[in-house]
Amino acid sequence: MTLNSRLVILISLFIICVLSLSACTTGRYQHAQDFIPNPILDPSALKDAVVKAEPLSSMGNPKRYTVLGKEYEVMSRAAGFKQQGYASWYGMKFHGHATSNGEIYDVYQMTAAHKTLPLPSYVRVTRKDNQESIIVRVNDRGPFHPGRIIDLSYAAAVKLGIHKSGTSAVELEVIAVPVKGPEKWLQVSALSNEQSAKVLQQKLQAVQRWPVMISSNTKRNVHKVRIGPVPAGQATDKLITILRDNQLPKPLILAAHQL
Structure with a gap:
């Protein structure tokens, strides 16, 4: 094999490797698996979301939308809404990416995702096993897993004490919904x-x-x-x-x- 032939083969292999690595990092998210931030958060330092009157977000509030072949209808009225089911959380894989209402997801903020509540809404999340509760601001859509009703930010999961188990039975209660602005x-x-x-x-x-x-x-x-x-x-x-x-x-x- 000539020197030129070897160079051609080496260059070709290099290009294939680069393309393979690029394929692994393309897509919406940089990381394939979710993970927790470092250092781990101190639950005692985390504060509930501060409830305030906000207008309905201009993004993330269609009348209906479809995910994984299932259609969801966004609530036009949610005052007093309650729901029971399982809470989960999402972490660093999604950190820095846009939420459904156009904001940027921050694992260190007390936020959450819900499939049908108007965005933004404020929700009290109470654990069924020990009655511990937190208040979060819902600004995203999800979770789209059977049985799960709310996806908490990592900070919210830490404050509620479910970050290690991953899920927990909870009750949701809406305490503030978007106000109709001008x-x-x-x-x-x-x-x-x-x-x-x-x-x-x-x-x-x-x-x-x-x-x-x-x-x-x-x-x-x-x-x-x-x-x-x-x-x-x-x-x-x-x-x-x-x-x-x-x-x-x-x-x-x-x-x-x-x-």
Whole structure:
């Protein structure tokens, strides 16, 4: 075998190794298995989530969604909701990744995941065996394992004392749910041609997720194309950016009394 042939083989083997390693680290999560942080947390230093009034998250609250072939319906009303089942926890594999409502998961915060509660919600989690309880802020979806009703952050699991066993029978009680904040409507255009308004409506529905309605005044022959209601603030700002990026008209922002 010539020197050149050996070099070609060695280079080929090196490329294969690099590609193999890349394949192992691609995907949403860097780690294949979950693990605990280091150093281990001190339960006495952990504080319950501080309950406060918050608006409904602009992300993570669809009416319905499907995971692993099963459909879930997000609750529109959850005040006073109680549930019994098993709690589990999730750790460093998910640390630093986005939660369902767009926040970043932090194993050191008192948070949790639930399949159908509106995000964010505040929940008291009580162990059935010793009546120990904690308060967590639900900002994620899951767990999608049979029998489990809530996935706690690692910090919450440590405070509740279930981090070693992995799971525990618990009761959930919702103590605070999102409050309905101010809403806006974005009027994208007012057209004299109804068919043109319908075409614009379809374009808007294709590029964003909020409802698009046509408000028609037949006497004046005006058809107003509006998006909304949309939560005021970040969601509205993001929607304006989406419209601009898709070369759509700059909207007129309206409050409920201006419709």
